[in-house]
Amino acid sequence: MLLALDLSTHTGWAAAEPSDVPRAGVWHLRGDGIGAYGTALQDCLDDLHKLCRFTRVVMEAPLPPGAQTHAATARIQLGLAAAVEMWAYQLSIPCQEASASTVRKAVIGNGRAKKDDVMAWVRRKGWSAIDDNAGDALALWEYARHRGPMQMRSAA
DSSP states (O other), rough: OEEEEOOEEEEEEEEEEHHHOOOOEEEEEEEOHHHHHHHHHHHHHHHHHHHOOOOOEEEEEOOOOOOOOOHHHHHHHHHHHHHHHHHHHHHOOOOEEEEEHHHHOOOOOOOOTOOHHHHHHHHHOOOOOHHHHHHHHHHHHHHHHOOOOSSSSOOO
């Protein structure tokens, strides 16, 4: 079972076997800092893993701090990525990442595609996404299902 994550305080997720139609949703992480957000994310991962038993996790790679508009955003994205990696490591689940531009180039045909373009792609697939966070997770899931673990970079 493949899980794809678009990490933020509104984390989009998509999950299914690579041959199935994915389910998607959004977790609204609450808290007063990175530790609270990371713990909330790990709780959500635990709950969904009990239902789905993931064998592989892929997440959108966080932008480097210099590419972020705010230092706080960079800290949150990097912290959430670390929380996912620790969670996956503890369960011996392979964890990988892919950049948003790489995913959008491969799936939509344009590495600079905007969120509206991703949502239009989701609708054309006949899939359901509550918002652009879930839409990004669906695009990432589609990208990852066609690439085996050896074709993607492992999370740092």
